[in-house]
Amino acid sequence: MGTRVLYMASTENTKSDAPPTPTKLSFFEDSLEQKMAQPNVSYNIPRESSLICSNxxxxxxxxxxxxxxxxxxxxxxxxxxxxxxxxxxxxxxxxxxxxxxxxxxxxxxxxxxxxxxxxxxxxxxxxxxxxxxxxxxxxxxxxxxxxxxxxxxxxxxxxxxxxxxxxxxxxxDEDVERVELEKQQKKEMMNKAQMNMAEANSTAGKVFIDYHELxxxxxxxxxxxxxxxxxxxxxxxxxxxxxxxxxxxxxxxxxxxxxx
Incomplete structure (x- = not known):
């Protein structure tokens, strides 16, 4: 896993290549905020401001x-x-x-x-x-x-x-049960479509979703x-x-x- 990062850049080393000094976050007395605040040069917060136009x-x-x-x-x-x-x-x-x-x-x-x-x-x-x-x-x-x-x-x-x-x-819980049922129904529907797409499309007026949408x-x-x-x-x-x-x-x- 990559190092998780959540810290503010120190203003003292803006000209240095060294990663900024992490500032401790006020949180619980456990290790989570320290883990999130480990410095990682590949995820440095930019040390200079940027103005980027909307497009x-x-x-x-x-x-x-x-x-x-x-x-x-x-x-x-x-x-x-x-x-x-x-x-x-x-x-x-x-x-x-x-x-x-x-x-x-x-x-x-x-x-x-x-x-x-x-x-x-x-x-x-x-x-x-x-x-x-x-x-x-x-x-x-x-x-x-x-x-x-x-x-x-x-x-x-x-x-x-x-x-x-x-x-x-x-x-x-209700949404998990409903979606799992819908997934099973979709799988059965797509299996039927693969066996006979033309026949399946004409059955009960069903219109199958384009493959790329699935x-x-x-x-x-x-x-x-x-x-x-x-x-x-x-x-x-x-x-x-x-x-x-x-x-x-x-x-x-x-x-x-x-x-x-």
């Missing part, structure tokens, strides 16, 4: 989706033959115009992850101010912000920047298996950081609720 950046959101009762998490894979080397990944995507990042995370969770979900308040370390000092450590703030450069392409002649905010979400397949995995699969993916460093931290935050939430 040179993309913003989006991703969801780490938990079924807490079974202690499982959703991973997605692209089943197209040429895309299999990418491996398993976490659902994410661009934010629509007028949509909040939170709304985008929930929508992308359902569109790519295949399950309806909702934001889950967890004890995430955050520097966002609270309106009321009520002592509540739970929030639905993003657990990571990931920035990466968009390479120069035909539609992006000068390249650009993509920023994705990652959120922790949960799936209800390219993503999602499954629920136990935590350790999910981490193993992500560790084998092409982008294991980023997804590994996000998944590991999300799991630890949910486990911390479980511990807090058990003590209550």
């Amino acid at each position: 040179a950046f993309i913003t989006g959101a991703g969801a780490v989706m938990f079924h807490r009762k079974s202690k499982r998490v959703v991973l997605v894979i692209d089943d197209r033959e040429g895309q299999r080397p990418l491996g398993w990944f976490l659902p994410k995507g661009r934010k629509d115009i007028g949509e909040s990042f939170e709304q985008a995370a929930v929508r992308e969770g359902e569109e790519e992850g295949g399950y309806p979900c909702r934001l889950l308040p967890v004890p995430v370390p955050t520097r966002q101010p609270k309106k009321v000092a009520d002592g509540n450590v739970l929030s639905t703030e993003p657990i990571y912000m990931h920035n990466w450069a968009i390479p120069t392409k035909r539609l992006w002649q000068d390249g650009g920047m993509y920023t994705c905010f990652w959120y922790v979400c949960e799936i209800t 390219r993503y397949r999602s499954e629920l995995f136990e935590y350790e298996e999910a981490k193993r699969l992500i560790d084998e993916s092409i982008d294991s460093t980023v997804f590994g950081c996000v998944l590991q931290t999300a799991i630890e935050l949910v486990q911390k939430l479980d511990e807090m609720e058990n003590k209550a």
Whole structure:
């Protein structure tokens, strides 16, 4: 797994190549915030400000989706033959115009992850101010912000920047049962279509979804298996950081609720 990073850059070493000094976050008296704050030069927060025009950046959101009762998490894979080397990944995507990042995370969770979900308040370390000092450590703030450069392409002649905010979400028992049933029905439907597509399409007025709309397949995995699969993916460093931290935050939430 890649080193998880959540720290502020020191202003004293702006001219140095050394990684910035981590600033400890105010959180629980355990090791989670220290783990998230380990310096890693490949994930340095930029030390200089940037002004990027609206047509040179993309913003989006991703969801780490938990079924807490079974202690499982959703991973997605692209089943197209040429895309299999990418491996398993976490659902994410661009934010629509007028949509909040939170709304985008929930929508992308359902569109790519295949399950309806909702934001889950967890004890995430955050520097966002609270309106009321009520002592509540739970929030639905993003657990990571990931920035990466968009390479120069035909539609992006000068390249650009993509920023994705990652959120922790949960799936209800009812939605898990309903989606698993729908998946089985879809599998049976597609098997029938492959045997006789023309006949199947004319039966009961059914219209089958285009194959490319079915390219993503999602499954629920136990935590350790999910981490193993992500560790084998092409982008294991980023997804590994996000998944590991999300799991630890949910486990911390479980511990807090058990003590209550």
